[in-house]
Amino acid sequence: MAEKLFTEFPEVSTQTWEEVIIKDLKGADYEKKLVWRTMEGFNVRPYYRSEDLKNLKHVTYAPGQFPFVRGTKKDNNWKIRQDFCAKDVNSANRQALDVLMKGVNSVGFGIDGKKGLSQSDFDALLNNICATAVEINFIGSCCKTPEVVKMFAEKVRTLNPDEIYGSIDYSPLSKLTLYGGFCNSEEKDLDMLKESVIASKSLPHFRTIDVSGYIFHNAGATIVQELAFALAMGNEYLAKLTDRELSAGDIAKKMKFTFAVSSNYFMEIAKFRAARMLWAHIVKAYEGSDKCAQKMYIHARTSAWMQTVYDSYVNMLRGTTEAMSATLAGVDSLEVLPFDTPFEEPSEFSNRIARNVQIILKEESYFDKVVDPAAGSYYVEKLTSLIADEAWKLFKTVEEKGGYTEAFKAGFIQEQVSASAKKHNVNIETRREIILGTNQYPNFNETLTPEVRENINKTCACKCSAENRTAEPIQIYRAAEAFETMRMKTENSGKQPKAFMLTFGNLAMCRARAQFSSNFFACAGIKVIDNNCFANIEEGAKAAWASKAEIVVACSSDEEYADAVPQIANLLGGGIILVVAGAPACENELRAKGITHFISVRNNVLETLKQYQNELGI
Numbered sequence: 001m002a003e004k005l006f007t008e009f010p011e012v013s014t015q016t017w018e019e020v021i022i023k024d025l026k027g028a029d030y031e032k033k034l035v036w037r038t039m040e041g042f043n044v045r046p047y048y049r050s051e052d053l054k055n056l057k058h059v060t061y062a063p064g065q066f067p068f069v070r071g072t073k074k075d076n077n078w079k080i081r082q083d084f085c086a087k088d089v090n091s092a093n094r095q096a097l098d099v100l101m102k103g104v105n106s107v108g109f110g111i112d113g114k115k116g117l118s119q120s121d122f123d124a125l126l127n128n129i130c131a132t133a134v135e136i137n138f139i140g141s142c143c144k145t146p147e148v149v150k151m152f153a154e155k156v157r158t159l160n161p162d163e164i165y166g167s168i169d170y171s172p173l174s175k176l177t178l179y180g181g182f183c184n185s186e187e188k189d190l191d192m193l194k195e196s197v198i199a200s201k202s203l204p205h206f207r208t209i210d211v212s213g214y215i216f217h218n219a220g221a222t223i224v225q226e227l228a229f230a231l232a233m234g235n236e237y238l239a240k241l242t243d244r245e246l247s248a249g250d251i252a253k254k255m256k257f258t259f260a261v262s263s264n265y266f267m268e269i270a271k272f273r274a275a276r277m278l279w280a281h282i283v284k285a286y287e288g289s290d291k292c293a294q295k296m297y298i299h300a301r302t303s304a305w306m307q308t309v310y311d312s313y314v315n316m317l318r319g320t321t322e323a324m325s326a327t328l329a330g331v332d333s334l335e336v337l338p339f340d341t342p343f344e345e346p347s348e349f350s351n352r353i354a355r356n357v358q359i360i361l362k363e364e365s366y367f368d369k370v371v372d373p374a375a376g377s378y379y380v381e382k383l384t385s386l387i388a389d390e391a392w393k394l395f396k397t398v399e400e401k402g403g404y405t406e407a408f409k410a411g412f413i414q415e416q417v418s419a420s421a422k423k424h425n426v427n428i429e430t431r432r433e434i435i436l437g438t439n440q441y442p443n444f445n446e447t448l449t450p451e452v453r454e455n456i457n458k459t460c461a462c463k464c465s466a467e468n469r470t471a472e473p474i475q476i477y478r479a480a481e482a483f484e485t486m487r488m489k490t491e492n493s494g495k496q497p498k499a500f501m502l503t504f505g506n507l508a509m510c511r512a513r514a515q516f517s518s519n520f521f522a523c524a525g526i527k528v529i530d531n532n533c534f535a536n537i538e539e540g541a542k543a544a545w546a547s548k549a550e551i552v553v554a555c556s557s558d559e560e561y562a563d564a565v566p567q568i569a570n571l572l573g574g575g576i577i578l579v580v581a582g583a584p585a586c587e588n589e590l591r592a593k594g595i596t597h598f599i600s601v602r603n604n605v606l607e608t609l610k611q612y613q614n615e616l617g618i
Contacts, residue, residue, distance in 0.1 A: 014049060014051065017047075021034070021046075034046040038222075038267070039222045039223075039420060039423060039424070040222045040223055040224040040267075040386075040387065040390055041222075041224065041390055042386045042389075042390055044383070044386075047378075047379075048378035048379050048382050049378060050378065052378055052382055053378060053381055053382070056381060056382070056384075056385050058277055058381075058384065058385070058388075059375075059376075059381050063371040063372055066280055066284075066291060066294060067276065067277040067278075067280035067281055067284075067294070068276040068277065068280050068294065068295055068296065069273050069274070069276055069277040069384065070273070070330070070371065070372040070375055071276070071330035071371050071372050072276065072295035072296065072297075072330075072332075073330070073332075073371070074371070075368065075369075075371060076327070076330055076367065076368050076369065076370060076371045076372070077362075077368045078327055078330075078331055078332055078333055078334055078358075078368065079105050079106035079135050079165075079332065079333035079334070080103055080104050080105055080106060080333075080334065080355065080358045080359065080362075081104065081106035081107065081108060081135070081137070081299070081333050081334060081335040082096075082099050082104045082106075082107060082108070082335065082351065082354070082355060083107070083108035083109070083110060083137075083139060083335060084096055084107065084108065084109055084110065085110045085345075086109040086110055086111045086117075086125055087110075087112070089117070089121045089122075089124045089125040090124055092109055092125060093124060093125055093126070093127050093128075093129070096109075096129060097128060097129065099351070099355065100129070100134060102352070102355060103355050103356075103358070103359045104355060105133070105134055105135065106134065106135035106136075106137065106165075106333050107129070107134060107135070107136060107137065108137040108138070108139050108335070109125060109136075109137070109138055109139065110139040110140050111138060111139065111140055111141050111144075111148070112140065113140045113141055113142045113143050113144065113183075114143055114144075115144070116141060116143070116144025116147050116148060117144070117147075117148060117151070119151065122148075122151050122152075122155070123155075126155060131155070131156045131159060131164055131166075132159055132160065132163040132164060135165040135166050135167075135333065136152070136165075136166040137166050137167045137168070137169070138152075138166075138167070138168040138169065139169050140169065141168055141169070141170065142170055142171075142172070142175060142183050142189075143183050143184070145168055145170040145192060145193075145196050145208070146192055146195040146196050146199055148168060149168060149196045149199040149200050149206075149208055150199050152166070152168075152203075152206070153199060153200060153202055153203060153206075156203070157202075161202055161203050161204060161205075162204065162205070164203050164205060164206060165205045165206070166203075166205070166206045166207070167206065167207040167208070167210065167256045167299075168196070168206075168207075168208050168210070169210035169212070169256075169258070170192070170193060170196055170208060170209065170210060171209065171210040171211065171212050171233075172186065172189035172190060172192075172193060173211075173233045173236060173237070173404055173405065173408075174210065174212040174215060174233075175189070176405065176408060176470075176471065177212075177215055177216075177408065177413070177473065177474055178215060178473055178474070178476070179469065179473050180469035180470065180471045180472055180473040181468045181469040181470050181471070182468065182470075185468070186405065190240050190241065190244065191244070193208070193209060193237070193241065194241055194244045194246060196208040196209075197209070197241070197246060197250065197251065197254050198246075200254065201250075204253070207253075207254050207255060207256040207297060208254050209237055209251070209254050209255045209256070210255075210256055210258055211230050211233045211234045211237070211255055211256070211257045211258065212230075212233070212258050213226045213227065213229065213230030213233075213257060213258060213259040213260070214226070214258050214259055214260035214301055214304075215474070215476065216229050216230070216417055216474070217259075217260035217262065217303065217305055218260065218303075218304055218305045218476045218477075219305075219417050219421060219474040219475055219476050219477070220305065220417065220418075220420055220421025220422075220424045220425070220477070220479070221416075221417045221420050221421070222420045223262070223264065223267055223268070223271050223387060224387060224390045224391045224394060225394065225416055225417060225420060226259065226260065226271075227259075227271055227274065227275055227278070227387065227391040228390075228391040228392075228393075228394035228395045228398065229394075229398070229404070229413060229417075230257060230259065230275070231275075231278055231279060231282065231391065231395045232395055232398040232399065232403065232404040232407070233404050234255060234257065234279065234282070235282055235395075235399070235403070235404070236403050236404040236405060237251060237255065238251055238252065238282070238283070238286055239403065242286065247287070248283065248286035248287040248293065249283075249286075249287045249290040249292075249293035250293075252283045252286075252287065252290075252293040252294070253292060253293050255296075255297065256297050256298075256299055257275065257279070257296055257297065257298050257299070258298075258299045258300075258301065259271070259272070259275070259298060259299075259300050259301075259331075260300070260301055260302070260303050260304070260305065261300045261301070261302055261303060261322045261323075261325050261326040261331075262303045262305070262306060262322065263303065263306055263318050263321055263322055265321055265324070265325050266325075266379060266380055266383060267383060267387070268322070268325035268326065268329065269325050269328055269329045269374050269380055269383075270329075270374075270380055270383035270384040270386075270387050271329070271387055272298060272300075272325075272326065272329035272330065272331060273329060273330075273372070273374070273380075273384045274384050274385075274387045274388035274391060275296060275298065276295075276296045276298070276330075277384075277388055278388055278391060278392060278395070279294070279296040280294040280295070280296070297332050298330075298331045298332050298333075299331065299332060299333045299334070299335070300326040300331040300333070300334045300335070301334075301335045301337065302318070302319045302322040302323060302326075302334075302335070302336050302337045303318065303322055303337075304337060304341065304342075304478065305477075305478055305479055306318050306322075306435070306478075306479055307337065307339070307341060307342050307478060307480075308342070308435060308437060308438050308478070308480040308484070309342050309343050309448065309452065309456055309480070309484050310437055310438055310442060310443065310446055310448070310480070310483075310484060310487065311436065311437025311438065311442065311443045311446065312339050312340055312342070312343070313339060314436050314437045315337075315339035315340075315341075316339045316353055316357075319336045319337060319339065319354065319357055320357050322336075323336050323357050323358060323361060324361065324367070327358075327361055327367045327368070328367060328372075328373055328374055329372075329374070330371065330372055334358060336354040336355070336357045336358060337354065338350035338351050338353070338354045339353065339354070342456060342457060342478060343448075343452045343455050343456045343457075344451075344452065344455050394416075397412075398412070398413070408471055409470055409471045411471065411472065413474070414471075414472055414473075414474055417474050418474075418475075421475070421477075424479065425479075425482070426604075428479055428480075428482075428483075428606075429482070429604045429605055429606040429607065430603070430604050430605065431601070431605055433479075435479055435480050435483070438480040438483045438484065438523070439480075439483050439523055439605060439606075440519060440523075441519055442487075442519065442522045442523050444518070444522045444527075444528055447491055447525075448488065448491060453488060453491075453492075456484070457478070457481075482606055483523060483606060486523075486524055486525075486606065486609060486610060486613070487523065487524055487525040488525075489525075489613060489618060490524055490525035490526060490613065490618055491525050493617075493618045495616070495617070495618060496527055497526045497527065497550045497551065497616045497618070498526065498527045498528075498529055498547060498548070498549040498550060498551065499517070499518075499521040499526050499527070499528050499529065499549060499550075499551040499552075499553060499579075500529045500531075500543075500544045500547050500549035500551065500552045500553065501514040501517060501518060501528070501529065501530045501531050501553050501555055502531070502534065502537070502540040502541065502543075502544055502552050502553060502554050502555060502568065503531050503532065503533045503534060503540065503555045503556070504533065504534050504536065504537050504540055504554075504555070504556050504560070504564065505533075505556035505557055505560040505564070506556055506557040506559075506560065507533050509555075509556055509557035510533050510555045510556045510557070511532070511533065511555075513553075513555040513556070513581035513582055514530055514531070514553070514555040514581070515530075516581060516599075516601075517553045517555060517579070517581045517599060518530050520599055520603075520605065520609075521551065521553075521609070521612075523605060523609060524609040524612065524613060526551070526612075529547050529549060531543070537564050537567055537568050537571065538571065540568070541568055541571035541572055544572065544576070545572070549576070550576065550577060550616055551576070551577045551579060551612065551616075552568070552572060552576055552577070552578050552579065553579045553580075553581050553599075554568055554578065554579065554580050554581060555581045558582060558584035558585060558586070561580060561582070561584045561586055561590065562584075562586040562589060562590070565578070565580055565590055565595055566590070566593050566595070569593070569594070569595055577597060577612070577615060577616075578595060578597060579597040579598065579599055580595060580597065580598045580599075581598075581599060581600070582598070582599075582600050583598060583600040583602055
């Protein structure tokens with residue numbers, strides 16, 4: 001039956017497809033129209049076919065088989081994690097016990113890296129938490145890591161060690177990256193890392209070395225940079241700790257890689273697949289045939305970089321698609337950040353939504369039932385290969401510079417990340433990258449409360465800064481911050497500037513340009529007064545005067561601007577900023593008549609709106 005069915009659909013060659021595409025383009029540039037040049041530095045074709053996979057060796061491997069591109073497990077079950085600030089250990093314990101009854105099976109406790117925990121605080125924090133049923137993680141405990149590890153090992157001493165899962169996020173190289181130096185000194189911090197590995201030797205599934213790839217993402221790095229620099233960090237730990245007489249296998253088994261997962265859906269799936277493959281090869285070069293050591297243990301966090309303060313409920317949608325990418329890619333544990341994380345301590349409601357995203361993916365969408373469902377997709381397999389190739393090139397460049405520490409002290413890593421962040425920023429300012437609700441389609445009526453403005457970007461201070469800076473740290477920020485700062489400036493000004501849409505002429509064009517202009521000015525918190533279509537410009541100008549708007553936007557077709565806009569300027573007189581929506585052919589002619597304000601898709605939205613704020617006295 002199947003053979004008969006397929007005979008009705010003759011094979012079409014790639015050449016035939018290309019000929020049809022070129023014909024349909026009608027002379028347009030194929031590369032510009034259909035080929036995507038990614039931030040990661042490679043081109044993505046508009047489609048892929050089976051022939052594109054012929055030279056990809058990784059597609060022949062099964063799940064659980066070296067190099068683990070298709071996963072390290074026989075199933076796709078992952079741990080649902082939620083983190084808590086443990087400044088108040090009793091409160092953190094209550095919160096953890098509550099969520100453990102609501103679907104969470106992995107908890108993280110953020111503790112003060114300088115102070116650590118007393119024995120009584122430690123006991124209170126873990127009170128009534130069953131260590132054999134829950135993955136227990138500690139965050140921010142750099143200077144006191146060995147002590148915390150020893151306390152934990154003693155706490156679970158009577159339990160079956162094979163049933164104890166957890167981690168502590170000690171990462172001297174992350175400290176160097178975030179703060180420009182080590183907690184103590186490089187040598188002392190690495191000695192502490194060795195001590196932690198030895199202290200946890202009785203707990204085979206408790207990981208004491210964190211490779212924090214997510215920090216690069218939160219500084220605006222590309223997917224390739226996040227992966228390459230994380231691999232370089234991991235390799236440096238292998239190199240430095242084997243010099244301290246630990247075996248590479250023991251070190252690798254104590255590592256946990258923490259990656260961010262962005263809204264770049266298919267690219268993120270491919271990233272995790274490429275990460276496992278590349279790490280397996282690195283460890284194999286040290287340890288030979290120890291398959292267990294070659295398996296990368298991955299914890300993923302949804303993107304903090306992509307979260308917004310304005311229209312914050314959109315963060316729920318971002319977190320959902322990001323969680324889908326991570327779980328389809330086979331991560332070992334996942335934390336979905338609550339939607340209100342950027343501006344307040346997550347509420348019970350936001351925590352519940354964050355948990356339920358993962359629970360729905362498991363219990364209703366069955367994402368945990370199939371290992372690597374993306375396998376065989378021509379597109380995802382090709383992306384996996386492309387990301388792996390580019391990340392490996394960058395990883396080797398770091399190694400050629402003496403490894404992660406030397407490359408960072410020389411400024412190479414900061415330069416790479418900063419260059420990518422600047423590209424992202426320009427793309428966001430010009431709307432080549434859309435942040436829904438921030439630089440496009442903002443909520444016109446939204447204003448922030450004083451409490452939210454005060455709390456923006458404040459986080460639990462469960463961390464330990466560096467003592468001696470030896471390099472410039474990378475800069476952590478959120479993609480939406482520049483637009484949010486601009487909009488808050490309007491809200492804090494005590495003014496309520498208005499932009500009036502003077503729509504006339506061609507109905508389709510005036511409505512399209514009014515919608516564009518409304519979204520444009522609302523991004524700066526300027527109140528928008530939209531209109532359907534005035535019968536004539538006299539009626540529109542009269543309504544504009546009555547509105548007392550500081551900005552009036554002429555919205556119509558290019559053909560009508562040459563005659564109509566000068567008339568509108570005369571009707572409005574001085575004291576009002578007249579803006580033309582679009583980039584008409586008559587722009588130079590209009591400028592010669594004193595009309596100097598134009599907005600279009602060519603604008604840098606952020607810089608243009610700042611200029612309008614200046615003109616409005618904001």
